[in-house]
Amino acid sequence: MSRETLAEQGQRIRNQLQHRTDTGPTAASAVPGVSRLTTEVAFGAVWSRPGLSLQDRMVCTLSVLSVLQYLPQLRTYLHSALNIGMQPRSIQEIFIQCSIYAGFPTMVNALNLAHDVFDARGVDVPETPMPDDSLEALDAKGRALMQKLHGDRSQQGYASPTNTATAKLYPVAIQYGYGEIWHRPDLDHRSRMICALAAFTALNLTGQLEKFMPSALNMELNREEVIEIIIQTGPYSGFPKALNALALAEQVLI
Numbered sequence: 422m423s424r425e426t427l428a429e430q431g432q433r434i435r436n437q438l439q440h441r442t443d444t445g446p447t448a449a450s451a452v453p454g455v456s457r458l459t460t461e462v463a464f465g466a467v468w469s470r471p472g473l474s475l476q477d478r479m480v481c482t483l484s485v486l487s488v489l490q491y492l493p494q495l496r497t498y499l500h501s502a503l504n505i506g507m508q509p510r511s512i513q514e515i516f517i518q519c520s521i522y523a524g525f526p527t528m529v530n531a532l533n534l535a536h537d538v539f540d541a542r543g544v545d546v547p548e549t550p551m552p553d554d555s556l557e558a559l560d561a562k563g564r565a566l567m568q569k570l571h572g573d574r575s576q577q578g579y580a581s582p583t584n585t586a587t588a589k590l591y592p593v594a595i596q597y598g599y600g601e602i603w604h605r606p607d608l609d610h611r612s613r614m615i616c617a618l619a620a621f622t623a624l625n626l627t628g629q630l631e632k633f634m635p636s637a638l639n640m641e642l643n644r645e646e647v648i649e650i651i652i653q654t655g656p657y658s659g660f661p662k663a664l665n666a667l668a669l670a671e672q673v674l675i
Contacts, residue, residue: 427460427465430465433469434464440497442504476505479498480515481654484616484620487519488519488523488624491657499512499538500538503544509535510606510608512535514605515616516528517532521594523620549607554601559595560600567580569639570633571636579591615650617629618630618633622650622663623662627666644674651667
């Protein structure tokens with residue numbers, strides 16, 4: 422494949438996303454070769470790959486930009502997400518899901534930015550009723566999901582009931598992470614797993630990746646899709662992190 426072919430593929434993807442038609446060019450794009458670099462690498466070599474839909478790749482990208490707080494780039498991709506038909510509530514849920522892994526401040530900043538973009542484009546965000554479960558109900562839902570996701574591994578490592586240090590915090594993660602956030606409406610479990618894998622790769626959380634990669638196969642994802650999710654993060658959080666995660670996938674996803 423030639424660079425010209427990559428450039429053509431990349432430009433087709435940019436056109437599908439209507440990338441930067443809403444935000445305009447940046448000063449960086451005026452630097453010689455930069456626009457060609459991003460078109461060929463990010464859009465031509467990565468976004469154009471088979472194995473994931475454009476929307477799945479957008480879920481990955483929004484997750485990475487959110488957890489790393491690359492807010493100027495996140496603004497641009499919020500427009501592109503809307504351009505390919507993603508629903509505003511689903512976009513909001515991506516940031517909420519990622520807050521489990523990168524912290525609530527990242528969620529607040531990303532949601533505020535999304536609000537500005539939705540408002541500027543006149544996008545109505547429907548109000549979605551939220552369940553009001555007790556802590557006991559959240560704990561039960563959380564433990565059931567952990568078992569579905571991780572099986573026997575749900576009781577290992579920091580999740581072990583015998584770990585007296587993590588036992589001071591992990592019940593909160595069970596109740597509010599697995600019990601509430603994973604069950605929120607407007608983003609399905611498969612998409613939430615994509616968020617998790619992309620976030621773990623971007624944040625270099627090897628232990629969590631090792632745990633969640635096999636679990637992704639229980640969430641309607643297959644081995645090749647998991648690999649594509651990791652590849653998608655490369656242009657945004659760096660190739661070393663993606664390559665490390667791919668090497669781990671080769672060991673874990675046998």
